[in-house]
Structure formats: structure tokens, C-alpha cells
Amino acid sequence: MKVAYVFATPNAATYKLATMILPQLEKGIHGADVVGMMFFDDNLFCLRQGDPVGERLARIAKEKNILLMVCDQCAVQRNVAEGTFEMCGTGSVTAKGLVDGVVAGCFPQLYGALAGSPPDYVITL
Numbered sequence: 001m002k003v004a005y006v007f008a009t010p011n012a013a014t015y016k017l018a019t020m021i022l023p024q025l026e027k028g029i030h031g032a033d034v035v036g037m038m039f040f041d042d043n044l045f046c047l048r049q050g051d052p053v054g055e056r057l058a059r060i061a062k063e064k065n066i067l068l069m070v071c072d073q074c075a076v077q078r079n080v081a082e083g084t085f086e087m088c089g090t091g092s093v094t095a096k097g098l099v100d101g102v103v104a105g106c107f108p109q110l111y112g113a114l115a116g117s118p119p120d121y122v123i124t125l
Contacts, residue, residue: 004036004067004119012125013043018053025060035117036067038110044070044080047098058099067113070095072104 007013024030039047047054047070061068072093075081081104083093089106
């Protein structure tokens, strides 16, 4: 079974991802193949370079080919992306200051990135 996670509620990344999902992925006991993670609002702060959770996640994502995407508009608003609000949704916004492998985008970019390995389930936390 393939899943994608959407981190949309407050503290979803710092609590549910950091203390539940990530440790399970690291131990190889998660029970599902994670194909992607999309981060909204302040949840994307855990992906800043040097953040212990983000660095661990970047390593696992690289090993397991997991898409890590931040909402382009959220990233521009929080100064962790190059671009403008007018560019959001076009695929032209670039993540900056985030751990290796993170891309910025909106739903069109998310759908395109997951098209080659679509999830069976999308779980919003």
C-alpha cells in the first residue's frame, strides 16, 4: 500500500511526523510505502536546514524516494522560497534554506510529482 501525507494542522510535523511516522520509517516498521509528503503553514519549518527532524527526514526520503514538497505560497510567506505570490501554483517557486531534496509547489506540481507512483491513500494530518 502506498500513502502520501499532507501536514496541514498545527504541530502535525513536529508531533505526528517527528514522534510517530519518522521513527517508524527509520526502523522500517511503518507498514506502508510513503511516496510523498506535502507541508503547509508552519509545518514546513521542520524542514529548515539544520533542524534535526528535517535532516533525519531528508536522509530517509532520499533512501526511500519520498517526495518532500512545501506549499509554495506558505514557503514564500515564511521566506524559505525564492519567488512571489503571483508565481505560486506555476512551478516557478524554488525552496531555499531547506534540507536537501525539498521542492516547493502547489497542487498541480504535487499531482505531477506523484503521477509516476500514485498513492493508494492520502492522509491529512
